Amino acid sequence: MSFWIWTVVFLAAIGLFLFQLSKRIGVLLKMRTDDGRDYRLSTLVARTKNLLLYGVGQYKFFRDGGIASYLHIVVFWGFLTLGVQVATMFVRGWAPDLTLPGLSMDLLGGPYGLAKDFFQTGVAIGVLVLMYRWLVVKPTRLYGFLPAEAKLRGQSHKEAIFILCSIFSIMLSGFFYDAGRLVMHAGTPEAAAEAAWQPVTAWLAGFLAHDVGFAENVSNVAWWIHNGIILVFLNVLPLSKHFHIVTALPNTFFTKLESKGRIAKPDFTSETPRFGRSTPTQFTWKQTLDMYSCTECGRCSSVCPATATGKPLAPRQFLLNLRDMTYGLQTKILAEGSAALEAEVVVGEGRPIIDDVLWSCNACRACEEACPVNIEYVDKIIDIRQHLVQEASRFPTELATTFKGLENNSNPWGIGAEERDAWAAGMDIPRIAEKQDAEYLYYVGCGGAFDANNRKTTQSMAKILQKAGVSFAILGKEELCNGETARRLGNEYLFQTMAEALVAKLNSYGVKKIIVNCPHCFNTMANEYPDFGGKWEVIRAGSLVEHLLKEKKLKTTKQLDKNIVYHDSCYYARFNDVVDEPRNILSNIPGAKLTEIAESKKNGTCCGAGGGRMWMEEKATERVNHMRLNQAMKATPDVIATSCPYCRIMIGNAVTDKALDSKVEVMDVVQIVANQLED
Amino acid sequence: MPMQRSWLTPGVLLRKALGPCLPAFAKSYRRIYLNPEKLAEVIAQQLPENASVLDVGGGDGYLSNDLLAIRKDISLTLIDLATGIGKGIDPSFRNRVHVYDGKSIQDWMQERMATDSVHAVVLSDVIHHIPDSALNGFLHDLAELCRRTHAVLIIKDVEPGHYLATMGLWADKYLSGDRATRLVSQERLTGLLKAQMPNAIVLETELKKIDPPNYCVVLKPK
Numbered sequence: 042m043s044f045w046i047w048t049v050v051f052l053a054a055i056g057l058f059l060f061q062l063s064k065r066i067g068v069l070l071k072m073r074t075d076d077g078r079d080y081r082l083s084t085l086v087a088r089t090k091n092l093l094l095y096g097v098g099q100y101k102f103f104r105d106g107g108i109a110s111y112l113h114i115v116v117f118w119g120f121l122t123l124g125v126q127v128a129t130m131f132v133r134g135w136a137p138d139l140t141l142p143g144l145s146m147d148l149l150g151g152p153y154g155l156a157k158d159f160f161q162t163g164v165a166i167g168v169l170v171l172m173y174r175w176l177v178v179k180p181t182r183l184y185g186f187l188p189a190e191a192k193l194r195g196q197s198h199k200e201a202i203f204i205l206c207s208i209f210s211i212m213l214s215g216f217f218y219d220a221g222r223l224v225m226h227a228g229t230p231e232a233a234a235e236a237a238w239q240p241v242t243a244w245l246a247g248f249l250a251h252d253v254g255f256a257e258n259v260s261n262v263a264w265w266i267h268n269g270i271i272l273v274f275l276n277v278l279p280l281s282k283h284f285h286i287v288t289a290l291p292n293t294f295f296t297k298l299e300s301k302g303r304i305a306k307p308d309f310t311s312e313t314p315r316f317g318r319s320t321p322t323q324f325t326w327k328q329t330l331d332m333y334s335c336t337e338c339g340r341c342s343s344v345c346p347a348t349a350t351g352k353p354l355a356p357r358q359f360l361l362n363l364r365d366m367t368y369g370l371q372t373k374i375l376a377e378g379s380a381a382l383e384a385e386v387v388v389g390e391g392r393p394i395i396d397d398v399l400w401s402c403n404a405c406r407a408c409e410e411a412c413p414v415n416i417e418y419v420d421k422i423i424d425i426r427q428h429l430v431q432e433a434s435r436f437p438t439e440l441a442t443t444f445k446g447l448e449n450n451s452n453p454w455g456i457g458a459e460e461r462d463a464w465a466a467g468m469d470i471p472r473i474a475e476k477q478d479a480e481y482l483y484y485v486g487c488g489g490a491f492d493a494n495n496r497k498t499t500q501s502m503a504k505i506l507q508k509a510g511v512s513f514a515i516l517g518k519e520e521l522c523n524g525e526t527a528r529r530l531g532n533e534y535l536f537q538t539m540a541e542a543l544v545a546k547l548n549s550y551g552v553k554k555i556i557v558n559c560p561h562c563f564n565t566m567a568n569e570y571p572d573f574g575g576k577w578e579v580i581r582a583g584s585l586v587e588h589l590l591k592e593k594k595l596k597t598t599k600q601l602d603k604n605i606v607y608h609d610s611c612y613y614a615r616f617n618d619v620v621d622e623p624r625n626i627l628s629n630i631p632g633a634k635l636t637e638i639a640e641s642k643k644n645g646t647c648c649g650a651g652g653g654r655m656w657m658e659e660k661a662t663e664r665v666n667h668m669r670l671n672q673a674m675k676a677t678p679d680v681i682a683t684s685c686p687y688c689r690i691m692i693g694n695a696v697t698d699k700a701l702d703s704k705v706e707v708m709d710v711v712q713i714v715a716n717q718l719e720d
Numbered sequence: 721m722p723m724q725r726s727w728l729t730p731g732v733l734l735r736k737a738l739g740p741c742l743p744a745f746a747k748s749y750r751r752i753y754l755n756p757e758k759l760a761e762v763i764a765q766q767l768p769e770n771a772s773v774l775d776v777g778g779g780d781g782y783l784s785n786d787l788l789a790i791r792k793d794i795s796l797t798l799i800d801l802a803t804g805i806g807k808g809i810d811p812s813f814r815n816r817v818h819v820y821d822g823k824s825i826q827d828w829m830q831e832r833m834a835t836d837s838v839h840a841v842v843l844s845d846v847i848h849h850i851p852d853s854a855l856n857g858f859l860h861d862l863a864e865l866c867r868r869t870h871a872v873l874i875i876k877d878v879e880p881g882h883y884l885a886t887m888g889l890w891a892d893k894y895l896s897g898d899r900a901t902r903l904v905s906q907e908r909l910t911g912l913l914k915a916q917m918p919n920a921i922v923l924e925t926e927l928k929k930i931d932p933p934n935y936c937v938v939l940k941p942k
Contacts (some may be wrong), residue, residue: 191929195932197932197933681861
């Protein structure tokens with residue numbers, strides 16, 4: 042009788058699960074595929090490596106540490122191990138004494154039993170601690186950050202408690218099922234071996250040993266509870282955040298392999314050009330898989346500078362709003378496809394995402410770095426910004442000046458081209474038109490050319506090159522902006538126009554190697570310009586300086602008895618993995634003491650200028666640059682070193698706002714080196 | 721406050737079983753339902769300077785400690801129908817706390833109002849213990865007290881519907897044995913209070929947003 046009941050229950054539950062899963066997958070299949078990424082078989086090795094590192098290996102949990110991370114590792118690995126037990130218990134619904142191949146006691150059954158006991162105990166304890174965190178500690182990271190995550194905070198979160206209770210019950214019933222069987226088979230050599238390998242199960246069996254009939258009943262009831270909860274659990278997954286149990290591993294497998302800082306180039310000449318994304322079906326299948334994979338752990342929001350300063354953006358809430366909208370439209374998407382969804386706009390007043398959420402983003406990638414399952418946020422935000430700017434013509438009013446400056450004068454300030462090489466006056470620096478055989482082109486960028494403080498950095502770099510005898514030239518008045526700001530602000534059309542102009546200019550001079558001293562310029566020209574025919578070697582100023590110091594072509598002999606903290610630029614540290622280079626340079630300065638800010642390297646906080654925020658007003662809330670300065674000042678620095686003109690402006694402004702000019706100086710690493718060179 | 725409470729309940733047995741571990745357990749258990757620091761912050765913002773606060777149904781005084789820690793300028797009077805209240809008050813705050821146990825609001829008005837000043841009346845998780853039949857009478861007493869003293873009335877309770885609210889309700893009913901417990905929504909409570917104090921200004925605090933399902937309403941007599 043139970044054979045047939047189990048068969049019906051099993052088939053019904055599995056059928057329902059597959060039906061739900063097919064709907065979710067059906068939606069994925071309706072999404073766009075033109076994300077400009079490489080999914081060929083040749084990427085299999087790299088993808089498998091990501092799966093093993095981030096998915097199975099739980100790399101980011103190990104990296105971040107903390108009780109919650111370690112508990113997740115135990116629960117995850119526990120589930121992987123206990124999957125074998127689940128399969129065994131399912132199969133025993135039809136063949137009660139069956140043992141899966143290889144798991145008999147004379148093969149791997151013993152060691153597996155020990156691992157099972159260990160993880161079952163670990164998961165049960167882990168779940169109790171996680172329950173304590175949810176119910177008693179109530180970390181803000183789990184419940185939602187205000188004001189940006191008010192919606193999440195207002196939810197009951199009972200699903201999390203339900204899932205934890207389910208997992209605990211699965212562990213407990215698994216134990217009692219095995220304990221009952223040990224009693225039932227007591228006296229046989231197999232049972233004795235099992236008891237020896239499974240100490241916790243054997244200990245529990247002691248409580249049932251007084252009555253074999255009772256032990257059998259306990260085992261049978263535990264079997265039904267265990268399998269019943271698993272089947273319910275399975276069907277709750279697609280309806281809940283725990284769907285990540287199904288999608289997280291595929292999401293890590295399909296992690297972006299291209300440069301992290303590269304935004305895909307939309308093709309405006311295709312038959313169905315897109316000028317941004319505004320409806321759920323305009324996102325790609327991978328972007329939708331990201332939405333499915335969110336665990337709602339809140340690590341992304343906990344490191345977001347916008348969230349921390351009270352702005353309306355929290356990456357988690359942003360993604361959940363997109364996901365919920367997609368879920369809500371599932372039936373419509375499956376029935377009618379993308380054409381029927383033109384009115385279902387994701388952004389705007391009364392829509393899931395308001396404009397200000399998007400304009401609050403610093404595109405600093407802190408959220409992506411923190412996400413344990415490698416969800417991407419920045420590309421989605423920029424995609425929707427593209428819709429706002431190019432299709433809806435809705436953007437903060439102050440950006441009109443920025444766009445106009447970029448269009449008319451090729452720099453966001455809108456300053457005339459005649460000022461572009463004013464920094465070089467009297468320095469005897471050749472222009473590329475005069476010295477086309479120069480080994481390097483020094484591309485200064487708008488920040489280094491027009492901002493008074495950053496001009497000092499540019500002059501310092503030029504002095505270093507001259508001192509080291511490097512053959513270089515500059516574009517001078519001919520230099521054009523590379524358009525990074527326009528791209529991050531969603532003005533893709535303007536960016537492409539600027540990119541094509543600059544690429545044509547540089548190629549016309551036969552440039553091979555380009556030095557840049559701005560991480561934004563570096564990221565765009567090294568990672569994005571190849572899409573526009575700009576295939577040169579782009580070299581960071583820091584990289585060249587480090588090389589020249591190593592080669593003894595530069596010597597920093599002057600003493601600098603100061604405490605220096607290095608503020609990492611997002612576009613070097615997080616987007617391009619440049620972390621050690623500036624630190625190596627600063628450690629070459631005699632007397633200098635290098636101290637780390639608590640939030641540094643890949644976990645550094647943005648200065649507030651990224652994502653085009655440099656050109657927007659920061660209203661009503663704490664300023665990101667002030668927050669960053671507060672973090673830096675905890676290390677009591679004399680000098681805050683940067684490698685980015687935007688960072689230098691933002692941190693410098695914060696120092697002035699807080700009247701700390703007499704206590705701390707903001708300088709570029711290149712400038713510090715130039716000051717300490719031997720005469 | 722009238723309660724229909726059994727003398728031997730799982731809650732009583734648990735309290736006895738926990739013995740010296742009870743305070744630590746109780747602290748953790750309370751945190752399931754509310755964040756005491758946030759609640760104290762929200763209430764503290766509503767209290768006038770140097771206020772004498774009447775904490776109605778103050779119990780062991782768990783809220784009092786947080787409130788007294790934030791607001792160094794206030795003093796508290798704990799009033800409760802039960803006896804032996806205020807045992808959880810931190811010794812360093814004892815000189816700022818008066819205990820008035822085994823008494824009702826009416827008792828306080830008759831015996832102490834002429835001599836003791838009161839600037840704010842606070843009720844935390846009291847309303848849901850009042851039987852429906854007695855609720856209007858109880859609110860009438862409160863309104864009378866506030867009218868006569870011009871005190872601000874601050875009431876914290878639990879919004880029904882949330883799973884934590886349901887868990888708490890069941891715990892009150894079946895662990896503590898207070899079978900009359902039922903939750904009163906913020907909307908209904910506000911309506912009842914407005915009926916008792918038509919001239920008062922009713923304010924909603926941010927508690928509902930930061931620590932649902934708890935809510936806190938404030939009535940300021942005009």
